[in-house]
Amino acid sequence: MTALTVADATLPPMAFRLPEGMHAIEVSLDPEERADAARRLVRDLYPQGEEPLWNTMGSLYSAMADELLADGVAFFGIGLYEIEDGGGVAHCALTIAVHERGDADPDVVAEGTRAALLSDPLREVSWLDLPCGPAVYGITFRKLVVDGAYTTSGRDEDLVMGQIQVHIPFPADPCTAVITLDTASVEQWEEFSHALADIIGSVEFPQREVTH
Template sequence: MTTPTRTVPPAPSDDGSDIPPLWFTVPDGLFALPMAPTPEERGALAHAFVRELYSRGDESLWTPAAPYYAAVAEYMADEGVSYSAVGLFSTVGNGVAQCALTVAAVRTDQTDPDIAAHGTLAVLSTDPLNDARWLDLPCGPAVSCVTLREFTLRPEVTSTGEEAKLLTGQIQVHVPFPTGPYTAILTLYTASTEYWGEFCDMIAAILQTVSFAEPED
């Protein structure tokens, strides 16, 4: 995993949303999708995004890829996602560990973060497949939920032509806003579970930087 970081400001919006702002810091290696309020801005950001993501490519790859990622960003924005990134990290032997990180805000009935967090923990704990836990973050209370799933891949989609198993992991953290009736949901998803420990460390470091007030630095 790389160590340089950058702070992510609140996503722009033109829909009159009253969602309070949220800041957090992510490591280099996370490539943010072109989230923007207008098609023109998404298009421009998409062209920059594909050049950064596929830095060894050329126009034959970038030109068709940019509209695809612009459309993905539009879809995710419509679903309430304010930040989405693809994570690509070098591993030993010139391999690559991949993940996806999204951040969204959902309206809740509570403006008290403690009450909202206790309610979230109670709901998530009803599923025996969830590992739901209480967290005390610098920004306030939160609830984490870890789930692991194993999927069977059909022979026609594997490199060996034989049926294979794919283990995936998801870490989802619910952080109630102290500034309004919303809960931020940070979700990290990966099929590179051989690096599960590193991804757990990464999301833990990101959570330590979550802030509902603009950072001074």
């Protein structure tokens, strides 16, 4: 597992570990470093590919990282896991956003978050006591209709999307980390749930370095 840090000039530091199978780009890097990270990601995802594919997909993921950064996302990753029965690959997307909050008490923030999430009757909401402090998670499943122009059958098809979203207040700063995992591979929901549990269980909030 690899240790990563989400931090920039304005955000307090946050550290976590990624399980095997999760490929990451830290969108808090500067543009040139993000582009390099995207190229490395593509070579990891497509080791049998060739330079044109790597360049095209690297540019795509780099542009995605730039767009996510503009939306307040500090990190994103793509998880790829081999399906044992029947072959194929299950995949998910992981994003981490850090938002400022008005209250500095993590328990108060977590209680408020839980109340807000419970307003959606289709969302399963639970409280978590993580090693780093209190947190709240919500699980939702949504059915989407995919246009037949984009399906192998040529007909409109239903697609079920699953999402796990975990809200973790920073213990000593007025910020909340929002970790979101999205997947259409709901048959592998248990594996993805375990992967996310490993990630949030490893979250730490290092003290800022004091400079003089």
